[in-house]
Amino acid sequence: MTRILLIDDEQRMLDLLTLYLKPHGYYCETASSGREALQKLNDQSFQLILLDIMMKDMNGFETCKHIRRNKNTPIIMVTARDQKQDILQGFRLGADDYITKPFDEDILLARMEVLIRRQEKRRTISTDGLDWNEENHQLLYKGSEINLTPKEFKLLGLLMQYPGRVFERDHLLELIWGHDSYTESRTIDSHVRNIRDKVRVFGFPIDGYLKTIWGVGYKWESTSNK
Amino acid sequence: MTRILLIDDEQRMLDLLTLYLKPHGYYCETASSGREALQKLNDQSFQLILLDIMMKDMNGFETCKHIRRNKNTPIIMVTARDQKQDILQGFRLGADDYITKPFDEDILLARMEVLIRRQEKRRTISTDGLDWNEENHQLLYKGSEINLTPKEFKLLGLLMQYPGRVFERDHLLELIWGHDSYTESRTIDSHVRNIRDKVRVFGFPIDGYLKTIWGVGYKWESTSNK
DNA sequence: TAATCTTTTCGAGAAATTATGAAGAAAAAG
């Protein structure tokens, strides 16, 4: 799930954008001030930021500058039509793109995709808010990091990569441990347990996904019947 | 000198753009057909492509698609105003941005700069008060200089350059020491240790950023949960 | 329901990996 941070001090606008974006598979987190946005950016991770320039408290420019001190998450500015100086100023402060209000939904989506696509060359697998990312060696649930050990991480990644497919324990051993391992196949069970425990703590409905196939092995459920 | 490739079948437009861009320090090469453009792209390297969509022979879309087969040089499409379908199609084929004719010179320049800036390896990186500057080989924290040795400096810079990404020790060795080095991969650990020690003395919360990924390597944390 | 088989749970020891401290080798500076 691609996570977007919407920053605007008008609640109406936040609602509207959320409504726009949700059906296209984006999860939107909202912030109604620069301060709140920086807070959320500190706690969670996002693939894109939509930032309204016209805000009362800390304005969009200030916010943009602050964000760029620590992150290079792509930023699309939202401006009123033809505020050329604003647009230029935004670019100077590190914004990646802008759209003018009122904006065309399709164009916005296209621009968003360009920016997201560019940084998502890495391999990620996502389900229901759970993102497994190989390059970052990270498992995120709704933007928060869940700490896994190397074996746990590989095991989960493998299962998620082939949703619906059942893996026998010996097969998992071969794929993750390698063919020259003397490890007992029951060791898998321990790792599965640890994964379940760790992920469950964060509120992800893991039992609806990581399933035991009795007498066979394990699989990652593709159709989430939680 | 930043090299731009202009593609348009109207000579007048090519001249106009060249005239616009030259004073801003861009070198412009021109092509008046898709074929010619592909030829030039094959022989020379460019930092950016400006591509007119409305061309007689091989049109802009075709050209865009061909270019993307081999290169990911940023492409800005030039379209007539409000050809929404054209714009969306361009994005689908891998364009990075578009401008509508007649365009504003400053906005064009700003958009170009965004795309070019992103391509360039950054000479300075800043996080949470820590500034890494390649040009003067300095690491500053809140203005005070932290003295690093060459290896330490390069290593830190590389990690900061790609926040979030995990590097294996052998990969770091290859990137910094070069492929023909006989250095043990554990040597990395020593350098990491020295970096941590030196930076910590100055009060920077290094342990929240320079992370050990157990069993894998090291990374610079992008979501700073200190 | 009983018998049997499989999985889950738990915990402790084993194994693997990283951090640390220190010293010698190599390189650079004086």
Next chain:
DNA sequence: CTTTTTCTTCATAATTTCTCGAAAAGATTA
């Protein structure tokens, strides 16, 4: 050439992860 700095390696301490057995719980079959 000498001194200083940087780089590399190694031993060992500290930490984290992995593994496996045994008991408990759960599923299946007769």
